[in-house]
Amino acid sequence: xxxxxxxxxxxxxxxxxxxxxxxxxxxxxxxxxxxxxxxxxxxxxxxxxxxxxxxxxxxxxxxxxxxxxxxxxxxxxxxxxxxxxxxxxxxxxxxxxxxxxxxxxxxxxxxxxxxxxxxxxxxxxxxxxxxxxxxxxxxxxxxxxxxxxxxxxxxxxxxxxxxxxxxxxxxxxxxxxxxxxxxxxxxxxxxxxxxxxxxxxxxxxxxxxxxxxxxxxxxxxxxxxxxxxxx
Amino acid sequence: xxxxxxxxxxxxxxxxxxxxxxxxxxxxxxxxxxxxxxxxxxxxxxxxxxxxxxxxxxxxxxxxxxxxxxxxxxxxxxxxxxxxxxxxxxxxxxxxxxxxxxxxxxxxxxxxxxxxxxxxxxxxxxxxxxxxxxxxxxxxxxxxxxxxxxxxxxxxxxxxxxxxxxxxxxxxxxxxxxxxxxxxxxxxxxxxxxxxxxxxxxxxxxxxxxxxxxxx
Numbered sequence: 138x139x140x141x142x143x144x145x146x147x148x149x150x151x152x153x154x155x156x157x158x159x160x161x162x163x164x165x166x167x168x169x170x171x172x173x174x175x176x177x178x179x180x181x182x183x184x185x186x187x188x189x190x191x192x193x194x195x196x197x198x199x200x201x202x203x204x205x206x207x208x209x210x211x212x213x214x215x216x217x218x219x220x221x222x223x224x225x226x227x228x229x230x231x232x233x234x235x236x237x238x239x240x241x242x243x244x245x246x247x248x249x250x251x252x253x254x255x256x257x258x259x260x261x262x263x264x265x266x267x268x269x270x271x272x273x274x275x276x277x278x279x280x281x282x283x284x285x286x287x288x289x290x291x292x293x294x295x296x297x298x299x300x301x302x303x304x305x306x307x308x309x310x311x312x313x314x315x316x317x318x319x320x321x322x323x324x325x326x327x328x329x330x331x332x333x334x335x336x337x338x339x340x341x342x343x344x345x346x347x348x349x350x351x352x353x354x355x356x357x358x359x360x361x362x363x364x365x366x367x368x
Numbered sequence: 369x370x371x372x373x374x375x376x377x378x379x380x381x382x383x384x385x386x387x388x389x390x391x392x393x394x395x396x397x398x399x400x401x402x403x404x405x406x407x408x409x410x411x412x413x414x415x416x417x418x419x420x421x422x423x424x425x426x427x428x429x430x431x432x433x434x435x436x437x438x439x440x441x442x443x444x445x446x447x448x449x450x451x452x453x454x455x456x457x458x459x460x461x462x463x464x465x466x467x468x469x470x471x472x473x474x475x476x477x478x479x480x481x482x483x484x485x486x487x488x489x490x491x492x493x494x495x496x497x498x499x500x501x502x503x504x505x506x507x508x509x510x511x512x513x514x515x516x517x518x519x520x521x522x523x524x525x526x527x528x529x530x531x532x533x534x535x536x537x538x539x540x541x542x543x544x545x546x547x548x549x550x551x552x553x554x555x556x557x558x559x560x561x562x563x564x565x566x567x568x569x570x571x572x573x574x575x576x577x578x579x580x581x582x583x584x
Binding site: 163164165166167189212213214215216217222226232234236237238239240241242244245248256257258259260262263264273294304305306307309310311313314341353358359360361362363364365366367368 | 374413414415416417423424426427429430431432434437438439440441446449450451452453459460464479489490491492493494495496497498501502528529530531532533554
């Protein structure tokens with residue numbers, strides 16, 4: 138199967154209203170910026186988006202909020218986004234806040250065929266309300282469910298023609314987990330190489346998880362908080 | 369605002385050679401600069417980095433390299449990158465020696481509230497709930513009283529909890545407490561503070577280390 142697509146629209150048009158999307162990235166680092174812009178242009182709506190954060194007001198997933206395309210967000214931290222607050226308070230936007238480690242593990246589990254798992258994170262807090270509790274070796278844990286998305290949207294540094302992916306530095310973050318958790322996974326990358334050109338020892342996401350790859354150009358890679366050494 | 373320097377100086381003493389440490393966003397991040405470079409301490413960042421270095425010079429800035437506060441950083445020699453599940457396996461699996469977090473309220477039973485004020489902007493807990501449950505030791509640093517002069521060391525937390533009974537050590541600008549048999553115990557006074565002052569500014573029902581009483 139040919140995995141490389143020349144036009145991003147070919148991927149976007151497969152995503153219909155009401156879909157659940159798992160989106161990689163942490164803050165604005167390692168977000169699939171081309172796919173997000175494609176979604177914005179397509180106008181597809183009523184989306185449930187699973188992503189650690191929700192971008193900022195004018196970039197990343199904030200672009201979809203601005204256009205009122207998101208119905209529900211499942212995230213661990215959304216403090217960087219004013220639109221988010223407005224839409225949440227007005228009842229337009231549903232929100233499920235999930236501890237970051239639980240979110241990562243829910244995606245990993247979903248992608249690995251594990252429907253649920255027990256964790257100590259959130260025990261004794263509002264997060265535990267309505268969840269099954271169980272004691273193992275004297276410690277209390279709560280049951281958390283795996284997450285599977287209709288589509289996963291990920292950003293990698295390099296791909297080969299088979300969809301093997303390599304990420305760069307901390308832009309890896311949630312991307313490998315998202316890639317596993319999508320029924321269909323689209324990857325956008327900065328570089329595309331031939332089969333056999335990536336060292337098999339250094340592949341982060343094996344191509345089995347990736348259905349389509351798009352080679353993007355001129356990545357903006359916006360920086361959320363530029364901090365430099367004092368000279 | 370209380371005396372930050374006293375808090376940071378005391379918090380530094382919790383970090384020893386060779387530790388793997390997670391410093392929370394905000395005041396805890398300021399401890400990083402104080403850690404001696406030859407101490408082989410590795411700082412973990414939840415977004416997927418073990419071995420956080422200094423802030424970059426302008427030419428070194430890399431949008432693909434940030435910390436959990438979304439600030440641009442560098443790495444130290446021997447650093448590693450990994451995905452978020454791996455990052456939280458380190459945290460939840462008890463491999464992080466020490467987490468230092470900020471606090472809004474700490475209760476006498478070691479409960480911590482530090483992620484949400486009802487009615488104010490919702491932000492989310494990020495990795496805080498994972499850290500307090502998973503790190504081998506959790507140290508909370510915060511001012512002893514809020515800007516209205518009310519005690520942040522309380523009988524019960526009034527804000528939504530991050531974790532129950534998770535604070536091993538609390539360092540404020542006035543004092544240091546340790547969780548002892550499920551109850552906060554005052555163990556040290558910060559330079560310049562007195563037992564009377566600490567007690568008058570502490571709502572929690574605390575125990576007091578005998579050494580502090582015998583010095584009266």
